[in-house]
Amino acid sequence: MQELRGVWIPNLPHSRVLKSPKNIAQSMDFLQEYGFNVIFPVMWNQGYTLYPSQRMQQEGYPTIFPHFAKNNFDPLDILIKEAHRRNIAVIPWFEYGFAASPIVNGGHLIKKNPHWLALDQGGNKVIHGGLTWMNSLHPEVQQFMLDLILEVVQNYPIDGIQGDDRFPAMPIGGGYDETTLKIYQQEYGNRAKPPLNVKDQQWMQWRANQLTVFLRRLYFKVKAINPNLIVSMAPAVYPFCYHHLLQDSQTWLNIGIVDLLHPQFYRENFKRYEIEVNKIHLSLDATQKAKISPGIAFRANGVHLTSNDILKCVVLNRKKGLQGQVFFHYEGLLANNQANAIALKTKGGYNQIASLPAFCRATNDT
Template sequence: MQEIRGVWIPNIPHSRVLMSPENIAQSMNFLQKCGFNVVFPVMWNQGYTLYPSERMQQEGFRKTFPYFKTNKFDPLEILIKEAHSRNIAVIPWFEYGFAASPIVDGGYLIEKNPHWLALDQGKNPVIKGGLTWMNSLHPEVQQFMLDLILEVVQNYPVDGIQGDDRFPAMPIGGGYDETTLQIYQQEYGNRAKPPLNVKDQQWMQWRANQLTLFLRRLYFQVKAINPNLIVSMAPAVYPFCYHHLLQDSPTWLNLGIVDLLHPQFYRENFQRYEIEVNKINLSLDTIQKAKISPGIAFRANGVNLTPNDILKCVELNRKKGLQGQVFFHYEGLLAHNKANARALKTKGVYDRMASLPTFCRTTNDT
């Protein structure tokens, strides 16, 4: 059998996995026993990398997340070693994407580079999801994020990279800064002004197109380093992701600039999950569906997904010809005396090992 059996690994304190080399080894052992074959560990969070970054140091930023500097270990290096030794692929997750910080003023990224700040019509900072955002269309911001991703790809034997609902993305209220205005006027003339209506169709599509162009650039630069690497994206559900975050994920699929797409089908029961799967099943062809492995949350909208519903979600994905699934997140496997992990190990679900789909396999060594 071939399918994606993935799980996201969040930062401390949301998960204990990355707290020590011992925890990492134990967690990879647990995932192997549970039948998982790919992990998506967070590597960009709150304005910090979770690996020692020369690129961050060049910018005058901290080289790594403070916890790992204090405890003197590289979680990505250790995780790759432990995962690969158990035939588990590693695709680093750049969780914060173009979001700078949970701190209202944007934290130290914006303090050092105030021109990176995303602005709304009133020239106020763009805040979405409790986070202050960088300007996703600023060339310097785009190059900075691209550099971080390429740094990982060049320095670690990873199996791919991943963005999410913050990468590439821009909250719909953004785009009213001088840099974006200049880019807009290069296309529409020196007197052109972005519409005041943030939901103007042309204005939305133009900004979404800029993000798509960036993703295309990222995709081909990653592939130039290693064509076997997986470019994975986990946007919000379409069309929500377009209407709120300007993520044109159907176009990403149509252009072939994403290898795997994990739409966040975070629903509190199977019935609501099935609605989302049926929507995507009707809109995609067989080749496109083979790139879809939805995100499933163990807990959504304050409600725990039952073990029985989890099994039904997995079975539905198989029935509809999807590529598997990715669970959010690791600690949900341990909750309620490991009820979810035990459910997945039942016959016909994760009781037998599954290899990654052929196009997902890389030639990386440990």
């Protein structure tokens, strides 16, 4: 059987997995026992990497998230070793993407590089989802993120890389800084100015196109280093992701610059989840559907998805020809005496070992 069975692993304090090397090993034991074959561990969070980064050091930033500096271990290195021993693939998740910090002033990233700040039409910092954002279209910001990702690609035997609803993305209110204006004027003339209406169709499409061009660049940079690596993206649901974060995920699929797409179908019950899957089923061809493994949240909009509804979601994905599913997040498997993990194993087919689909199997040895 081939099926992607993934789970996101967030940073402390949201999950205990990364607290210690022992926790990592025990968590990989658990995932192996319950039939999972790929993890998406966070590696970029709150302006910190969760691996020792030379690129961060060059920029004058902390080289690793404080917990790991204090306890002197590299969680990515340990995750890879422990996961690969159990035939679990590792696809690092660059969670924060172009978001700088939950701190309103943008934290240490913006303090050192204030010109990286995203601005709205009033000249105010762009805050979305409780986070202050960097300018996703600034060449320096794009190169910085590209460097972080390629640093991991070059230095670790990973199986892929992943962006999400913050990467590549730009809140719809952004794009009114001097750097973006210059890029815009290179295309439309020295007197051109972006529309003040953030929802102007041409203005939305132009900014979305810039993000698509960046993703294409990232995709081929990764493939040039290792063509076997998976470029995975987990945007919000389309077209919400386009209307709010300028993520043109449909185009990403159409032009082939993403290997796996995990739209965040975070819904509080099966019926609402089914609506999203049916949209995908009707709008994509078989080749595109084979790249889809939706994100399923154990808790969505303040409501915990029942184990029965989780099983229905898994069955529906199989029925509709999707690639599998990724659960958000690890701790939801442990809740209520591991009720969800047990349900997946005893009633959801996770007791049968599933290999990753051929094009996204682990190809690296540690």
